[in-house]
Amino acid sequence: MASDTTAIVEQPGKGDKEWMPKPQVSGCPPGLEYLTVIDQILVKQKVELFEAFTGIDCKNKYVMTNSMGQQVYFAYEESGLCMRLCCSQYRSFTMHILDNQGQEVIRVTRPFQICAGCCWCISGKNCCAYRITIEAPPGNPIGYVHQGCSVWKPKYYVQDEDMNDVLSIGGPCCPCQCCCGCTGDVHFRFYGKDGIEIGSVSKVWNGLVKEMFTKADSFTVTFPKDLDVKQKATLLGAMFLIEFMYFESEDQT
Structure with missing residues (x-):
């Protein structure tokens, strides 16, 4: 894995990205120090030329920056070729996020x-609900996100490491973007236990041409600066669940 990681991550000094300096913070999982001082992360999927020319789905890669354009993390997907070809957005995956x-x-x-x-068929936390596990560092679960039962609008529950509900996420009735229908940003909003909105993950509308001819998605994740760092990391993980459930399928059309 070490050699693969070295090849995949965009190291400082290469390309046109400036890396965010690592804050000197103690008391949080290693690597999450960056999240303690920011309230917004911009996530941009990288365009794969092979995928663009062949239509064969490649493993997704993402660059994550802060509001000043400094790169915070780089993420890449681990999944099987058969899963990507046969299961598309329904596939299993592991997303590795590197500093x-x-x-x-x-x-x-x-x-x-x-x-x-199917949001109508979910009862509690049964097998009909999509779910993800967030670990930081790998091997140490810090949070979970699982799909909730809803009649129409998407709903998710965010849990801590002990599987206690701490936040919820609510989506729009029609979480899609298409050239002949809905355009503009699509917002999935974060709510505290008191029901007050505290942030969101937004699928950014990149313009008609880019949306039609590229498969690279862009997202903005916002949350309070003083939110628990583990919850910030869990909400970042929730973005990938939302991406695969609602926007990876659009990429295939």
Whole structure:
């Protein structure tokens, strides 16, 4: 894994990205220090030329920057070719999130689930609900996100390491973007236990041409600066669940 990581991560000094300096903070999981001082992360999927020319789905890669354009993390997907070809957005995956030293600091895992995703069929936390596990560092679970039962609008529950509900996420009735229908940003809003909105993950509308001819998505994740760092990392993981459930399928059309 070490050699693969070195090849995948965009190291400082290469390309046109400036890396965010690592804050000197104690008392949080290694690598999450960056999250303690920011309230917004911009996530941009990298364009794969092979995928653009062939239509064959490649493993996703993402660059994450702060509001000043400094790169915070780099993420890449681990999944099987058969999963990507046969299961598309329903596939299982592991998302490895690396810091500017090329060290994996966050891992997001979604298992493969048959007959999952229908919000009407979910009861509690049964097999019909999509779920992800967030680890920081890898091997140490810090949070979970699972799909909730809803009649129409998407709903998710965010849990801490002890599987206690701490936040919720609510999406719009029609979480899609298409050239002949909805355009503009799509917002999935974060709510505290008191029901007050505290942030969001937004799928950014990149313009008609880019949306039609590229498969690279862009997202903005916002949260309070003083939010618990583990919850920030968990909300970042929730973005990948939302991406695969609602926007990876659009990329295939």
